Amino acid sequence: xxxxxxxxxxxxxxxxxxxxxxxxxxxxxxxxxxxxxxxxxxxxxxxxxxxxxxxxxxxxxxxxxxxxxxxxxxxxxxxxxxxxxxxxxxxxxxxxxxxxxxxxxxxxxxxxxxxxxxxxxxxxxxxxxxxxxxxxxxxxxxxxxxxxxxxxxxxxxxxxxxxxxxxxxxxxxxxxxxxxxxxxxxxxxxxxxxxxxxxxxxxxxxxxxxxxxxxxxxxxxxxxxxxxxxxxxxxxxxxxxxxxxxxxxxxxxxxxxxxxxxxxxxxxxxxxxxxxxxxxx
Numbered sequence: 001x002x003x004x005x006x007x008x009x010x011x012x013x014x015x016x017x018x019x020x021x022x023x024x025x026x027x028x029x030x031x032x033x034x035x036x037x038x039x040x041x042x043x044x045x046x047x048x049x050x051x052x053x054x055x056x057x058x059x060x061x062x063x064x065x066x067x068x069x070x071x072x073x074x075x076x077x078x079x080x081x082x083x084x085x086x087x088x089x090x091x092x093x094x095x096x097x098x099x100x101x102x103x104x105x106x107x108x109x110x111x112x113x114x115x116x117x118x119x120x121x122x123x124x125x126x127x128x129x130x131x132x133x134x135x136x137x138x139x140x141x142x143x144x145x146x147x148x149x150x151x152x153x154x155x156x157x158x159x160x161x162x163x164x165x166x167x168x169x170x171x172x173x174x175x176x177x178x179x180x181x182x183x184x185x186x187x188x189x190x191x192x193x194x195x196x197x198x199x200x201x202x203x204x205x206x207x208x209x210x211x212x213x214x215x216x217x218x219x220x221x222x223x224x225x226x227x228x229x230x231x232x233x234x235x236x237x238x239x240x241x242x243x244x245x246x247x248x249x250x251x252x253x254x255x256x257x258x259x260x261x262x263x264x265x266x267x268x269x270x271x272x273x274x275x276x277x278x279x280x281x
Contacts, residue, residue, distance in 0.1 A: 037131065037140040038066050045139055047072075050087040051080055064090070067140060069128065071121045072103065077114040080105055086120065095137045097130060107213075147173045152241050155194040156207075158185065164194060172238065174231045176207065176224040185209045185221050193223070198240045205234055 039045055045064040050057055062076030072088065080086065082105050089100045103120035110116045134140045149171050155164040156179070167179040177193070185191070189209040194202055206226040212219055225231055 037068065037135070039064060040138055040141055043137075043139045045090065045092075045134070047074070048089040049074065049076060049078075049080075050089070051078075051084065053084070065117070067126065067131065067134065069122075069125045069131065071106070071119065074118045074120060076116055076118070079110075079116055080108065080118060082106070082108050088120075092134070092137065092139070095133045097133055099126075099130060101126065147171050148238075150238060150241075152195075152238065154179070154196075156181070156185075156191045157194060158189055158191045160189070169238075170220075172234065176210070176222060177234070178220065178222045180215065180218055180220050182218045184219050185212050187211060190226070191223070193234075195234070195237045197237055203233055203237050 045067075047062050047064050049060040049062050051060060052058075060076050060078045060080075062074045062078075064072050065075055066073035074088075084105050086103055086105065087100060088103055091098050102123040104123065105118050106121050107119040108116065131140070150169050152169040154167055154169050156167050157164040165181055165183045167181040167183075170178050170180060172178070187209055191207055191209065193205040193207055195205070197203055207223040208226055210222045210224050212221040225234070
């Protein structure tokens with residue numbers, strides 16, 4: 001099974017730029033992150049891809065690897081330029097599914113000469129009943145690990161590097177985590193995530209890089225936990241950070257409220273004093 005992951009800009013079966021076997025062909029700084037549902041082993045969702053180039057329409061055969069209400073991830077043997085419009089036609093007769101949809105190619109990459117992968121943004125949302133029918137027919141896997149959004153500073157130490165690098169964790173699930181950094185990490189790189197604990201110690205969590213894409217002036221990488229207890233330990237420390245953040249925010253709000261309260265008292269007192277002076281008291 002192709003693993004579930006966010007749809008656009010996050011191709012977990014495509015390597016980072018510069019890999020000799022794979023190539024990312026898009027700067028994903030504007031990529032969206034919409035959860036996609038993966039196709040099941042042994043169930044192929046064939047699709048007809050209509051592409052117009054130089055005024056000539058051509059039909060290509062492909063297959064859907066992931067699908068969401070906002071887009072699809074495709075595999076086909078044909079190269080299609082990024083930014084081009086395509087029309088997708090899917091027919092699953094026994095599930096009474098027949099739909100055509102326009103889409104824009106958001107990212108592209110190739111694993112070999114005749115094996116291209118595309119992330120495509122649908123111009124209109126795919127209806128939820130269609131996804132439910134595909135799931136009920138066993139074509140897609142809807143079970144997924146809930147992804148939690150976070151903003152936590154951390155460090156990662158690659159196995160092949162003598163130094164740690166600063167990163168910012170952006171989200172996590174039971175399977176792994178996503179971070180941004182100024183460093184470019186390659187697919188399959190092994191690294192250790194270093195998280196500061198509230199007691200002053202440091203938690204070390206081994207992980208493997210699944211994908212890396214260019215994002216703005218830096219890079220975004222997705223990693224998989226390597227240890228069986230990686231998620232439990234990771235979540236405990238993350239919850240500590242979140243609690244500290246909430247505590248600081250609460251204290252700040254309380255101090256601001258007190259200052260605001262005494263500010264109003266001072267304003268009222270000053271106004272009353274000025275008023276009495278004007279009346280000659």
